[in-house]
Amino acid sequence: MDSSKLISLEKSLNLNQAENIENHKKYANSGLVTYLSLLNFNRRYVTARGSSLWDEKGDEYLDFLAGYGSLNIGHNHPKVIEALSKITEKPNLVQTSLNPLAGALASNLAAITPPPLKRSFFCNSGAEAVEAAIKLARTATGREKILYCDCSFHGKTLGSLSTTGRPKYQDPFGPLLSWCTRIPYGDADALEEALKYKEYAGFILEPIQGEGGINLPPPGYLKKAEEICNKYETLFIVDEIQTGLGRTGQLFAFQHDNISPDVLCLAKSLGGGIMPMGAIVTRDDCWQKAYGSVDRCLLHTTTFGGNTWACAASLAALEVIADEELEVQAREKGEYLLSRLKEMENKYALIKEVRGRGLLIGFELKPVENPFDKFTGGIMGNLSSNYTGAMVAGELLNKYRIITAYTLNNPNVIRLEPPLNISYDQINYLLESLEKVLKGSKGFFNLALKSSRSFLKGFSGK
Numbered sequence: 001m002d003s004s005k006l007i008s009l010e011k012s013l014n015l016n017q018a019e020n021i022e023n024h025k026k027y028a029n030s031g032l033v034t035y036l037s038l039l040n041f042n043r044r045y046v047t048a049r050g051s052s053l054w055d056e057k058g059d060e061y062l063d064f065l066a067g068y069g070s071l072n073i074g075h076n077h078p079k080v081i082e083a084l085s086k087i088t089e090k091p092n093l094v095q096t097s098l099n100p101l102a103g104a105l106a107s108n109l110a111a112i113t114p115p116p117l118k119r120s121f122f123c124n125s126g127a128e129a130v131e132a133a134i135k136l137a138r139t140a141t142g143r144e145k146i147l148y149c150d151c152s153f154h155g156k157t158l159g160s161l162s163t164t165g166r167p168k169y170q171d172p173f174g175p176l177l178s179w180c181t182r183i184p185y186g187d188a189d190a191l192e193e194a195l196k197y198k199e200y201a202g203f204i205l206e207p208i209q210g211e212g213g214i215n216l217p218p219p220g221y222l223k224k225a226e227e228i229c230n231k232y233e234t235l236f237i238v239d240e241i242q243t244g245l246g247r248t249g250q251l252f253a254f255q256h257d258n259i260s261p262d263v264l265c266l267a268k269s270l271g272g273g274i275m276p277m278g279a280i281v282t283r284d285d286c287w288q289k290a291y292g293s294v295d296r297c298l299l300h301t302t303t304f305g306g307n308t309w310a311c312a313a314s315l316a317a318l319e320v321i322a323d324e325e326l327e328v329q330a331r332e333k334g335e336y337l338l339s340r341l342k343e344m345e346n347k348y349a350l351i352k353e354v355r356g357r358g359l360l361i362g363f364e365l366k367p368v369e370n371p372f373d374k375f376t377g378g379i380m381g382n383l384s385s386n387y388t389g390a391m392v393a394g395e396l397l398n399k400y401r402i403i404t405a406y407t408l409n410n411p412n413v414i415r416l417e418p419p420l421n422i423s424y425d426q427i428n429y430l431l432e433s434l435e436k437v438l439k440g441s442k443g444f445f446n447l448a449l450k451s452s453r454s455f456l457k458g459f460s461g462k
Contacts (some may be wrong), residue, residue, distance in 0.1 A: 017044045017056070038390075040398050048075035051422040053403070061401040062426055064418045068405075069210065069242040069360070072269035073320045074419035080272035083316035084309060092308045101311035108318055109281050112251060114260045119287040121280050122306035126241035126267035127155025129278035130204070133263045134159050135300055136282060137202030137235040140289040146177075147194055147203040147234070149185040151212030151409050154204060154239055163204055165212070166409045185209060186217045188224040195232040202263070203229055204237040207253035210417075211242075213410030214355055214362030222257040235262040235286065241278075242360070245269045246321050246420050249331030249358035256357070262286060272317035275310040326420040327358075333427060334358040337416065340431050348438040350388075352412075359420055362413040365389055389414045392437055400433035 007015075015023070021042070024033050036042040045061070047054040051074055053061045063075070073080070087101075106120040121132050134146055148154070148163035155161065161170060162177035165185075170176055183190040185205070194200065207222060209215035229236035238261035243253035245266070250256055252264070264281045271277030291297050304310070321327070338361055341354040345363070352364040365388040389406030393414055396402040407413045416430070 017042075020044060040394065043397075050074040051419045051426055059401060061397075061403055062418075062429065063403045064416050064430060065403050065405050066417055066419050067273060068268070069247060069417050070268040070271075071273040072245050072247060072326060072420050073272060073317055073324075074421055075273060077272060077317075077320055079320050080274055080313050080316045083272075083312045084274070087308050087312045090308050093304070095303075099306055099308060099311065101308055101315065102306035105306075105311045105314050105318075108315065109266075109279065112318070113264060113281050114255075116283045116285075117260065117264055117281045118284045119282055121282075121300070122311070123278040123280075123302045124276045124304055124310075125155075125278045126239075126265065127157045127160040127278075128302065128305075129241065129265040129267050129280050130154045130160040130163065130239065131157055132278075132280045132300060133204065133237045133265050133282075134163070134202065136263060136280065136286060136290045137237060139291075139299070140286045141201040141233070141235060143199060143201035143234075145179045145181060145200045147181050147183060147191070147200050149205050149209075150182055151185055151209055151215060152204075152206060152239075153209070153211030153409060154206075169408075185212070185215065186221050188221060188228065191225055192228050192232075195228055195234050198232050198234075200232075200234045202235040202237045204239060204265075206239045206243065207257070208243050208248060208357060208360060209409075210360065210415070211408040211410075213364065213407050213413040214360060214415060216355060216357060220257075222254060222259055226259045226261070229262070237261060237263040237265065239265045241265055241267045242417075245317075246327035246330050247358055247360050247417065249327060249334055251321075251327050253357070269317065270314050271310055272313040272320070275313035276304075277310045277314050278305075321420075324421055330358040330420045333420075333422065333424065334361065336424070337361060337427055337431075344431075344435065344438065350392075350438055356416075359417055359422075361416045362407060363416075364410070364413045365392060367412065388412050392434075395437045396430075396433060399437070400429075402430055402433055 021033060024030070044056050045053040046056050051063055053063055053075070055061065102122060109120050110118050123129055123132055137146065138144060146163060148165060150165045152163065152165040154163045156169060159177060161173060162180040164170065165182055181194065183194055191203065195203070203225065205225065207217065226236055238254050240252050240254070245251065248256065254261060262283055263286065266281070267278035270279060291299055334357065338354065338356055341361065341363055345351045345354045350365055352366050354363045356362055367388055389412045393404045393406060396404055404414050404416065407415050
């Protein structure tokens, strides 16, 4: 291999934006380049700290997306950086030895989760955690089927995608796993009807559907779901990949309902926003049935799962969450933000509904009529009716330097999930900026007009 043909790390760090875009166009996801260009979303950020990012011009941006919930403790938290600096000479991967950091992290997760959760398995992402949960449920129960909900999002690997409740992501890869069945979210009767024949190994759900549009379950549903799963000996799998580790005002969202799952899925902020890290935490008896014996202990493994760097970041992240009482901050700041957004809901016709818990908040927008629709054979009108959220997010970014995004399963919902240690001043700046975007019905027309022009420019490449 000729190293002169390679782009070095030093040169990579100094690529200008045009060079960066060209590399992605030629060698990576060219469609994503166009997609990010539609509303001028693409920026080259060079510095990150706390709730802020800075671009190459030195302009500051507020991050109210936070890596889809991966940055509960913010960008580049100094305690995580310090933790990583302590293990630079430690072995990262030794497959024939027990990693002390992985053992300590497993102990810590057992300490902060309610009984009977006890044993952890470490992997690299949320989708891998869901895969691990599905496999554990099937081998521990001896049953085949998995039950999941409409509008859910559990990942895009084949197994996790088979439990992700949106056809847009499933259909191009069909047929998916035939033993996964979908039921309505929040419908306890449908859950009991499905489980009463005792064919299902597990029922997986999010305590709040993030990508579904920040959908909260009906009061009492999670407790009822736990009872039904126990009744029919189906493992209750709770996906807290986005809601966990303080995001909703409790350390775990299921604690609002005083329940305890049989399997808990974690990822995103578990790695401190720096290292890829996923995990499941499960009951001891479930683990023993699945993998407890010597001849079964290697049935499900992953090469990088539980490596030293990832575990060090996770250990530090859990300490930060505890020391800064981030679940308390999320609860108090979330109540403030939600109440202010509710005031806007009553004031501005564009907002259909505001909903959420803690600092996982979504506001759903009504479709905006697109003035270019008649010139594009309905294409632009379809864009507007489905992507009003993207247009508002574009205004927040391009005018006020605030990073937001819509939810994947409902693109008219803008999510607000900033770092949990964000300041009240930063929250107020978001509220002031959003109000400026929403003011006046004439502004709705202008919003669609500007967004259409950005779309056409991005689509044509001119």
